[in-house]
Amino acid sequence: MKLIVGNWKMNGLTPALEEAGALRQALEADPVNARVGLCPPATLIAQMAWKLGAGPVELGGQDCHDKDSGAFTGSVSAPMLADAGARLVILGHSERREGFGETDADVAAKVEAALRAGLEPIVCVGESLETREAGQAVAFVTAQVRASLPDALKDRPFALAYEPIWAIGTGLTPTLDQIAEVHAAIRDALVERLGEGGRRPPILYGGSMKPDNAAEILAVPEVGGGLVGGASLKADDFIRIIRAA
Numbered sequence: 001m002k003l004i005v006g007n008w009k010m011n012g013l014t015p016a017l018e019e020a021g022a023l024r025q026a027l028e029a030d031p032v033n034a035r036v037g038l039c040p041p042a043t044l045i046a047q048m049a050w051k052l053g054a055g056p057v058e059l060g061g062q063d064c065h066d067k068d069s070g071a072f073t074g075s076v077s078a079p080m081l082a083d084a085g086a087r088l089v090i091l092g093h094s095e096r097r098e099g100f101g102e103t104d105a106d107v108a109a110k111v112e113a114a115l116r117a118g119l120e121p122i123v124c125v126g127e128s129l130e131t132r133e134a135g136q137a138v139a140f141v142t143a144q145v146r147a148s149l150p151d152a153l154k155d156r157p158f159a160l161a162y163e164p165i166w167a168i169g170t171g172l173t174p175t176l177d178q179i180a181e182v183h184a185a186i187r188d189a190l191v192e193r194l195g196e197g198g199r200r201p202p203i204l205y206g207g208s209m210k211p212d213n214a215a216e217i218l219a220v221p222e223v224g225g226g227l228v229g230g231a232s233l234k235a236d237d238f239i240r241i242i243r244a245a
């Protein structure tokens, strides 16, 4: 079963709760064979949890601190996300790595915090255009995988997301062969890092996934789902992507 997760980033005020309600209604009226997650801004999680109830949409955060509590003005901890109703948390998104200087070690510490709080991390990796053009995409991404995943993940549920930075919000996507190549390499790096284990964490693709390209991307070997930015903001578009799974 594919995992399709919406990442609203820093978008969404109270009226956007209606989109979540519409998503729930659509999925209840016509259920899908996919797991669906939605990661709104932290300010909306608690209200959205009431709106979504125990329905088919799981909630997630977009980041968390690596400490459970303390003097960290402005930060949100993993226990806070869980308390508000989240089950998932996106970690190591390129917008955090690039914009906030998060290193692989920082991401690994946040993954540990998420696991302590019982959250399921979605760990993001992805190369810049410069790195891809230098022929280093696979080497770069697999190095991120090895360094961002702590031992604590063994036998815990989690997902990875491959998001080429140059495909995020640009309308550009890698070719299906390029996606297949990176996803296969991520799977190998994952097995090398954490062993085969009993679980096979899904590897999501993210970066300009839209209703009209979702089906072909989701059919690529080792693509276990999607992490969707812009196209998850409107329930109509997001549902079309979910149905493509």
Ligand SMILES: O=C(CO)COP(=O)(O)O
Residues within 6 Å of the ligand: 007, 093, 163, 167, 168, 169, 170, 171, 206, 207, 208, 209, 227, 228, 229, 230, 231
């Ligand atoms: O960054 C992304 C999801 O985390 C992808 O964003 P877009 O779907 O808007 O390209």
